[in-house]
Amino acid sequence: MTFSPELEAKFEKLLRSYPPGRQRSALIPMLMFAQDEVGSVTPEVIAEIAARIGISELQVREVLSYYSMLHTKPMGKYHIQVCTNISCLLTGGEEIWEQARKKLGCGHKEVTADGQFSLEEVECIGACSWAPAIQVNYDFHHNVTPEKFNALIDSLRKLH
Amino acid sequence: MADSVNLTIDGKAVQAAPGTLVIDAAKKVGIEIPAFCYWEGLTLQAACRMCLVEVERMPKLMTACTLTVAEGMVVRTETPLVAEARKSMLEFVLTNHPLDCPVCDKGGECELQDMTFRYGAGEGRFDEMKVHVDEKQWSPVVYFDAPRCILCYRCVRICDEGMGVDALGVIYRGVVSEIAPNKEDHLQCDECGMCIDICPVGALTSGMYRYRTRPWEMEHTGTICAHCSNGCKTTLGTRNGQIIRGNNRDKSGINGEFLCIKGRYAFDFNSHPERLQSPLMRIGGKLEPVSWSRAIGEVARRFTEIRERGGRFGVVGSNRTSNEENYYLQKFARQGLGTNNIDHRRTGDVPALIDALAGRTGVLATVKDVYTAKASLVIGSDLAQQHPLLAYQLRANWRHHQSHTYTVTRGPVREDKYSVHGVRVEPGAELGALESLRDQLKAEPELVILFGDAIKGEAVRRLVEFGDSLGIPVKYICLVDYSNSRGAVDMGLLPHLGPGYQGVENPGMSLPEMLAAEDLDAFWVVGANPLEHNKLAADRAFVVVHDLFLTETAERADVVFPAASAYEKNGTVTNVCGEVQHLRSAVQTMGVKTDLEILGLLSKEMRINLGMWTPESVLREIRQTVRGYNVALPVIAAGGAAQSLPLNGRVTLDSRPELIQSAGDTLFTSGTLGRYSKTLLSVLEYPGVLYGEAAEPEADRR
Ligand code: SF4
Ligand code: SF4
Ligand code: SF4
Numbered sequence: 001m002t003f004s005p006e007l008e009a010k011f012e013k014l015l016r017s018y019p020p021g022r023q024r025s026a027l028i029p030m031l032m033f034a035q036d037e038v039g040s041v042t043p044e045v046i047a048e049i050a051a052r053i054g055i056s057e058l059q060v061r062e063v064l065s066y067y068s069m070l071h072t073k074p075m076g077k078y079h080i081q082v083c084t085n086i087s088c089l090l091t092g093g094e095e096i097w098e099q100a101r102k103k104l105g106c107g108h109k110e111v112t113a114d115g116q117f118s119l120e121e122v123e124c125i126g127a128c129s130w131a132p133a134i135q136v137n138y139d140f141h142h143n144v145t146p147e148k149f150n151a152l153i154d155s156l157r158k159l160h
Numbered sequence: 161m162a163d164s165v166n167l168t169i170d171g172k173a174v175q176a177a178p179g180t181l182v183i184d185a186a187k188k189v190g191i192e193i194p195a196f197c198y199w200e201g202l203t204l205q206a207a208c209r210m211c212l213v214e215v216e217r218m219p220k221l222m223t224a225c226t227l228t229v230a231e232g233m234v235v236r237t238e239t240p241l242v243a244e245a246r247k248s249m250l251e252f253v254l255t256n257h258p259l260d261c262p263v264c265d266k267g268g269e270c271e272l273q274d275m276t277f278r279y280g281a282g283e284g285r286f287d288e289m290k291v292h293v294d295e296k297q298w299s300p301v302v303y304f305d306a307p308r309c310i311l312c313y314r315c316v317r318i319c320d321e322g323m324g325v326d327a328l329g330v331i332y333r334g335v336v337s338e339i340a341p342n343k344e345d346h347l348q349c350d351e352c353g354m355c356i357d358i359c360p361v362g363a364l365t366s367g368m369y370r371y372r373t374r375p376w377e378m379e380h381t382g383t384i385c386a387h388c389s390n391g392c393k394t395t396l397g398t399r400n401g402q403i404i405r406g407n408n409r410d411k412s413g414i415n416g417e418f419l420c421i422k423g424r425y426a427f428d429f430n431s432h433p434e435r436l437q438s439p440l441m442r443i444g445g446k447l448e449p450v451s452w453s454r455a456i457g458e459v460a461r462r463f464t465e466i467r468e469r470g471g472r473f474g475v476v477g478s479n480r481t482s483n484e485e486n487y488y489l490q491k492f493a494r495q496g497l498g499t500n501n502i503d504h505r506r507t508g509d510v511p512a513l514i515d516a517l518a519g520r521t522g523v524l525a526t527v528k529d530v531y532t533a534k535a536s537l538v539i540g541s542d543l544a545q546q547h548p549l550l551a552y553q554l555r556a557n558w559r560h561h562q563s564h565t566y567t568v569t570r571g572p573v574r575e576d577k578y579s580v581h582g583v584r585v586e587p588g589a590e591l592g593a594l595e596s597l598r599d600q601l602k603a604e605p606e607l608v609i610l611f612g613d614a615i616k617g618e619a620v621r622r623l624v625e626f627g628d629s630l631g632i633p634v635k636y637i638c639l640v641d642y643s644n645s646r647g648a649v650d651m652g653l654l655p656h657l658g659p660g661y662q663g664v665e666n667p668g669m670s671l672p673e674m675l676a677a678e679d680l681d682a683f684w685v686v687g688a689n690p691l692e693h694n695k696l697a698a699d700r701a702f703v704v705v706h707d708l709f710l711t712e713t714a715e716r717a718d719v720v721f722p723a724a725s726a727y728e729k730n731g732t733v734t735n736v737c738g739e740v741q742h743l744r745s746a747v748q749t750m751g752v753k754t755d756l757e758i759l760g761l762l763s764k765e766m767r768i769n770l771g772m773w774t775p776e777s778v779l780r781e782i783r784q785t786v787r788g789y790n791v792a793l794p795v796i797a798a799g800g801a802a803q804s805l806p807l808n809g810r811v812t813l814d815s816r817p818e819l820i821q822s823a824g825d826t827l828f829t830s831g832t833l834g835r836y837s838k839t840l841l842s843v844l845e846y847p848g849v850l851y852g853e854a855a856e857p858e859a860d861r862r
């Protein structure tokens with residue numbers, strides 16, 4: 001499997017960024033970049049990255065399945081991750097989650113019919129100080145309320 | 161650093177070497193600290209917190225599995241605080257556990273069940289729904305029931321560190337974390353079942369044993385594996401005359417917890433539907449069942465007649481029958497039939513090694529030496545495939561002691577992953593390749609050399625000369641194939657050597673010569689299958705075969721005796737390192753007799769006096785008369801291994817080393833016997849390849 005020249009260059013650099021024998025440190029960034037380009041972490045991507053780093057496919061899958069930002073199936077253009085871990089839970093995270101399901105009409109790890117949005121309930125995303133928090137692709141949104149959530153989705157919809 | 165550290169555990173004074181873990185120090189004085197994730201010899205995980213103990217002047221409870229002993233340390237392992245903590249840990253462990261003990265294979269010997277019982281954590285306060293995942297089958301051998309798993313990582317570590325296979329991992333996280341196999345929905349591995357037996361709960365279960373019995377309903381018999389030459393102890397669990405399980409959870413024997421797929425699961429040949437259960441005699445051209453007395457009578461009559469007219473006998477012994485049977489058979493041939501035409505399938509040049517090392521002491525390595533030696537050299541063997549226990553020992557030696565391993569092989573082997581130096585050679589060029597290792601080997605403090613059938617005849621002498629020239633202590637292991645291949649040689653199943661490597665006056669015919677001799681009058685095969693790939697030239701020879709099955713050889717027989725398997729007899733066998741161990745009968749099959757009994761009955765019928773034919777009396781004679789076999793009886797009787805040391809003199813050598821050839825069995829084959837193990841035939845990896853180690857993952861990745 002080959003990737004775009006830009007991604008190939010990134011991989012090359014990543015694999016050179018760690019001391020010999022520590023190439024597996026490049027695993028997470030490689031998976032994320034590959035996902036951005038391919039759309040999801042497909043079995044081919046798993047096999048390719050395992051071969052390039054020199055680890056087993058199972059070792060790739062261990063990491064891949066641990067992190068909520070990595071997906072094996074294509075997600076929506078906007079992937080909405082709602083935290084319901086402890087800080088967010090205490091400050092209304094569950095209401096945000098319910099609101100999100102209603103607003104988007106899809107559930108956990110599901111994609112809307114038009115392919116624009118996907119939803120995921122996630123564990124702590126490290127934004128406890130501004131709980132409840134959600135993440136849209138790589139952007140964080142803090143102190144979310146159901147109203148703010150609706151407004152956010154509407155504004156994203158308007159972009160089309 | 162002080163030589164030993166003094167500490168107190170539960171009021172008992174304990175001395176332990178610096179660096180010892182508190183959990184091990186406690187065990188030494190008979191105090192068992194509960195542990196789910198800790199396993200002696202594997203890396204530390206500290207995942208379960210069951211081993212929490214109170215330590216004076218430490219602010220909180222400590223995990224005894226990671227805490228090393230310190231001078232003056234005061235440890236308490238069973239205080240109310242500790243009990244409370246363990247109870248709470250169990251409550252967590254049980255949040256998603258299905259508590260299906262009544263149907264779980266592990267019930268009765270489950271560490272979680274025991275601990276829950278001990279700490280009274282039967283009731284939980286969690287009222288959420290339990291996470292449920294359906295059970296999965298990963299191979300004919302391995303099943304996984306995720307909800308029972310307590311995520312101790314023992315299976316992951318034993319597979320990676322112990323076996324060097326690394327087929328298991330953990331996917332997802334939090335409450336939905338799950339153990340996963342290397343091929344997404346199935347396993348491609350050694351199918352050894354180490355992961356299953358090490359699992360503290362019933363999350364990993366075996367296809368052979370699951371739902372067939374409860375542990376307390378079985379009888380347990382410790383005996384020796386019937387397959388390869390490594391001589392692992394396997395504890396057979398039997399019920400209603402059937403072997404249901406093989407394992408070694410008590411870690412007794414030279415193999416500790418180790419067993420490969422053959423020792424753990426390939427006992428199933430024993431109850432194969434094609435087992436012979438009645439003597440067969442050729443009547444009107446067809447093999448028909450007859451009574452024992454008729455079969456014995458017929459063979460005795462024909463043998464006597466052939467002997468009296470000076471006819472030619474050819475006798476073939478087995479790589480799997482006991483020492484007592486082998487000894488008695490050669491005595492029968494030599495004294496009873498008056499022939500030295502006796503041989504077996506030779507798989508390694510042990511006589512040449514015994515000869516080359518004549519007169520020395522401390523030069524034959526044991527299975528333990530492979531674990532302790534500072535350096536090892538493997539020549540011409542795919543150890544992980546052909547000698548699984550030795551490979552396990554070697555790997556453990558490297559993990560625990562950073563020992564140095566060198567390999568000289570014709571293809572990739574698992575040992576390459578950690579060996580200091582691996583040399584690839586064309587078959588036949590092994591000896592020459594050693595020169596390139598000379599300087600490195602010279603710098604080692606000691607060495608164990610393990611060599612396969614590539615080194616035979618004169619090459620063995622030259623190998624020993626090479627060893628001598630290194631100027632360091634060197635020990636040797638001559639690799640042979642099957643469970644008693646070594647005993648067959650030691651007991652004199654050879655045309656030119658009697659028991660204990662004593663030369664005989666008129667050497668007889670070798671096996672190939674017997675097969676080619678058109679004038680052979682009788683061909684007697686005790687537990688071997690020489691006609692699998694060969695033809696017997698003497699069409700008119702009277703052929704007698706002892707076997708468990710109607711093999712190619714048995715099909716050609718005039719009389720077939722149904723023989724008892726190694727799991728159905730008492731006696732001794734000698735492993736690849738010359739270590740003598742006890743076979744114990746675990747089950748009986750209707751209609752069969754042990755080869756020793758068949759030999760005894762035949763000798764009686766022929767009025768030949770060869771002495772009593774009980775295993776005990778023959779062993780007594782072996783200990784008295786066979787050089788190197790005066791081994792300590794109590795050691796063997798107690799289930800231990802005693803090394804035989806037949807190095808007391810020069811040995812007459814056969815000038816045809818080409819007669820020696822390993823059968824090249826893999827992890828999943830075991831000669832003719834292996835063909836009757838459904839388990840071996842059922843795994844995806846069957847029949848396996850030698851020297852295929854590195855090729856697989858690469859091909860897989862494309
Ligand atoms: S059966 Fe053996 S090789 Fe296979 S996963 Fe279990 S421990 Fe690993
Ligand atoms: S399957 Fe068994 S050994 Fe493996 S992590 Fe789970 S409980 Fe531990
Ligand atoms: S290594 Fe050999 S002796 Fe040990 S269990 Fe496997 S086949 Fe049996």
Ligand code: FES
Binds near residue numbers: 084088089123124126
């Ligand atoms: S708990 Fe939601 S961001 Fe930490």
Ligand code: FES
Binds near residue numbers: 196207224
């Ligand atoms: S045994 Fe110590 S934490 Fe598991």
